[in-house]
Amino acid sequence: MEFDFIIEGEERPRRAFRARVAGLDARVHEHDLAYPVKDVSATGLALLDESHAFRQGESLVVDLEIRHRPFLKDMPVRVVRVLETGVVGLDFIGLSQRMEERLDKLVLEIQKRLIDLRKARDLAEKQAAADKNGEPGGHAPDVPPYGENP
Secondary structure (H helix, E strand, O other), X not given: OXXXXXXXXXXXXXXXXXXXXXXXXXXXXXXXEEEXXXXXXXXXXXXXXXXXXXXXXXEEEEEEEEOOEEEEXXXXXXXXXXXXXXXXXXXXXXOOHHHHHHHHHHHHHHHHHHHHHHHHHHHHXXXXXXXXXXXXXXXXXXXXXXXXXX
């Protein structure tokens, strides 16, 4: 099952959720260099290239590395976008089933962590509001909790 969604300001729908992974790099075989990955999805990635070494339409092979350790090797990609800001959009092409599964698992784990963080933040905000408003489970700052002497 695939879903498309549009974010304001975008001219076409996203094909997949994009995840940011700390320490993720794309090592481009043809350049013999690793570039920091801005975000990754099940369909491609965006990397940062200050040297402007990429050309739209190029077919390349990359290895994904997390903290300089191999995660996925020999992934065929095509350059679909090169922006003046140094952002380069790559689409994965012809991935093996194993590569797709590992990539899906990585993106899913990031989604789970983001959901957990969002839930924890929402719970903390609700608790802070309850504490401020004197609702059950909290008390107003100038009124001591029941049973305490002022």
